[in-house]
Amino acid sequence: MFEFIVSYYNYWMYIGLMMIGFYAMMAKRNLVKKIIGMNIFQSAIIFFYISTSVKKGATVPILENAHGHATHGIEHGANAINVMQYANPLPHVLMLTAIVVMVATLGVALAVVILIYRRYGTLEEDEIMKLVRRG
């Protein structure tokens, strides 16, 4: 039972974080709080992907003894690279891309929120909708 929890609790943590963000996006009326919820949601997805790259007992994917004379050893197979020694590098790379997209969406969303505040003088969604309906 304990081993079962240890094997899967990381997914449950990310699902909890993701649902906190999801709830904030749906239920909060303040637009900035909605954006904070979106960021929590995206961070949870990034954590999830990073956790799939973990291998037990492995270190960061930077090759050891890869500079100088040892490089020849690696190239010629005398000092072969043990794949189990290094964490999976691909999720790290893909999440770098995802972080860039996250920052870009955050910037544009905050710019739009600033415009909404200048136009309507409030960030509460229901008040904005009242002002829009009134014309």
Place this chain on the structure above:
Amino acid sequence: MKILSLIAGVLMGAALIYGSLDMPKWGDPHSPASTHVSPYYLQHSIEHAATPNVVTTVLADYRGYDTLGETTVVFTAGMACLLLLGKRRKRQGK
């Protein structure tokens, strides 16, 4: 509305937790994510790109065009912010 969102969140969380039971265990070195293509990058990055940091190799060498597109995303976001916020200021000046 808040109750409805809470119910939707709890239902989706329960479905995701049910789905997570089929995922590979945490830290499993034989999980599908780390067995098919990632050993190739770990083994060959030093001879292809002569860089010990595999993340850097994949980001800037194998996926160089993707990183170029990424800079386009940042540039577009910056231009969008400038256009959104700059135009308004000019109108206020008039």
